[in-house]
Amino acid sequence: MEEKVIFRGVSHITGTLVLTGGANNASKILKDLKQNGLSGIKVTAGELLSMPGERILCGTVEELSEISFDSLTVLLFENENCVNRDMPLFDKELSRNETPMTKQEVRWVAVNMMKIEARDVLFDIGAGSGSVAIEMARKAHEGLVFAIEKKDNAFELLCKNKSDLGALNVIPVFGEALEEIRKLPVPDKVFIGGSGGNLDKLVKSLYRANEDVKILITAITLETLTEALEAFKEINFETDIVCLNCSKSKKAGSYNMMIANNPIYIIYGEKNDK
Numbered sequence: 001m002e003e004k005v006i007f008r009g010v011s012h013i014t015g016t017l018v019l020t021g022g023a024n025n026a027s028k029i030l031k032d033l034k035q036n037g038l039s040g041i042k043v044t045a046g047e048l049l050s051m052p053g054e055r056i057l058c059g060t061v062e063e064l065s066e067i068s069f070d071s072l073t074v075l076l077f078e079n080e081n082c083v084n085r086d087m088p089l090f091d092k093e094l095s096r097n098e099t100p101m102t103k104q105e106v107r108w109v110a111v112n113m114m115k116i117e118a119r120d121v122l123f124d125i126g127a128g129s130g131s132v133a134i135e136m137a138r139k140a141h142e143g144l145v146f147a148i149e150k151k152d153n154a155f156e157l158l159c160k161n162k163s164d165l166g167a168l169n170v171i172p173v174f175g176e177a178l179e180e181i182r183k184l185p186v187p188d189k190v191f192i193g194g195s196g197g198n199l200d201k202l203v204k205s206l207y208r209a210n211e212d213v214k215i216l217i218t219a220i221t222l223e224t225l226t227e228a229l230e231a232f233k234e235i236n237f238e239t240d241i242v243c244l245n246c247s248k249s250k251k252a253g254s255y256n257m258m259i260a261n262n263p264i265y266i267i268y269g270e271k272n273d274k
Contacts, residue, residue: 016077026069034065038168044076045069083166085138094131094161099154101129102193102218105246106264111135113240113268114189114216118142123187125177125202126194130158134167136191141169146184148173150196177202181209189214199224203231203269212271219265228267237269 020026026045033041039062047055047070057064061077091104102110111132116122116139124133127147137145147162147170149155155174162170173180178198181187186209195202199217206213215237217228225241232239243265247258 015079018075018077020069020073020075021071025071026073026075027065027067029075030061030065033061038079038166039065042078042080044078045073046076047073049074083138085141087138089131089135089138089165091131093165094129094134095157095164096129097153097157099128099151099157102132103246103261104131105261106218106244106266107132107135109242109244110191110216110218110266111139113242113266114191114214116140116189120188121185122146123148123181123184123190123206125181125190125192126196127158127172128154128193130161130167130170130172132191132193133158133170134161134165137167137170143169143188144185145170146173146187147171148175148177148180150174150176178205181205186210187213190216192217199227200231200234203228204235207235214268214270216269217267219267220262225265225267228265228269232267232269236272238272238274240268242266242268 018029020029030043039060041061043059043061043064045057045064051072057067088108089104091101094101114136116136118141120140120143122136122140122143122145124136124145124147127133127149130147133145133147147158149158149172155172159172162172173184177196178201187206190206190213192199192202192215203215206215219225219228229239243263245260245263247260249256250259
């Protein structure tokens with residue numbers, strides 16, 4: 001897993017100098033970056049600097065990934081399209097299909113309620129389009145977000161949005177969440193946007209893996225709200241609940257109408273130490 005994310009921070013900064021060698025040689029690093037959607041980044045490769053056979057090459061990651069380099073090579077990456085991790089993610093930036101998506105206003109409230117730190121390991125269960133995973137990844141810019149999705153068309157969309165938006169620290173995981181979370185690192189915090197009817201089992205499984213895990217669940221039905229509260233109660237979690245009612249303006253001729261979205265329940269739970 002680590003081999004795929006060695007340079008996840010490249011998407012967030014304008015310049016990175018890498019001293020290569022051993023297993024992480026220049027050729028491997030360039031191929032990994034290409035595979036993870038960073039083909040267009042400018043790179044300067046300095047091979048055997050100040051030595052016989054010195055070679056300096058400039059190009060994109062994609063262009064230089066086809067070249068073999070000596071182990072004594074330094075790489076300078078210049079990313080003109082780096083992601084500003086301090087900016088929120090807007091819905092208009094995301095590719096869409098019929099896959100449901102957590103709207104930006106809900107995302108912003110939910111992700112901030114999770115109190116994400118830079119080095120956190122996060123799960124997005126029922127990741128859909130990847131909107132929440134990418135939003136979380138900007139806050140956990142030195143950590144990892146494992147985005148778990150079981151539907152083919154949603155998973156394809158997730159991978160596209162990850163690549164298009166430079167979210168290198170988002171790791172798409174295809175499959176049933178209950179099975180896949182057993183194979184992944186222990187999470188610090190978890191967002192559950194879709195449970196496939198396994199909410200209670202998911203919460204208990206996550207708690208068994210890490211009693212200090214923080215879990216946030218979004219629900220549009222009273223039944224899911226009730227199930228989430230019962231699951232948290234059984235593991236003695238302290239809960240914080242927000243019901244978000246959001247309306248957005250829509251043009252109607254020369255006027256603006258406010259169109260209401262469905263109310264969303266946001267349920268945050270963490271260990272009760274009292």
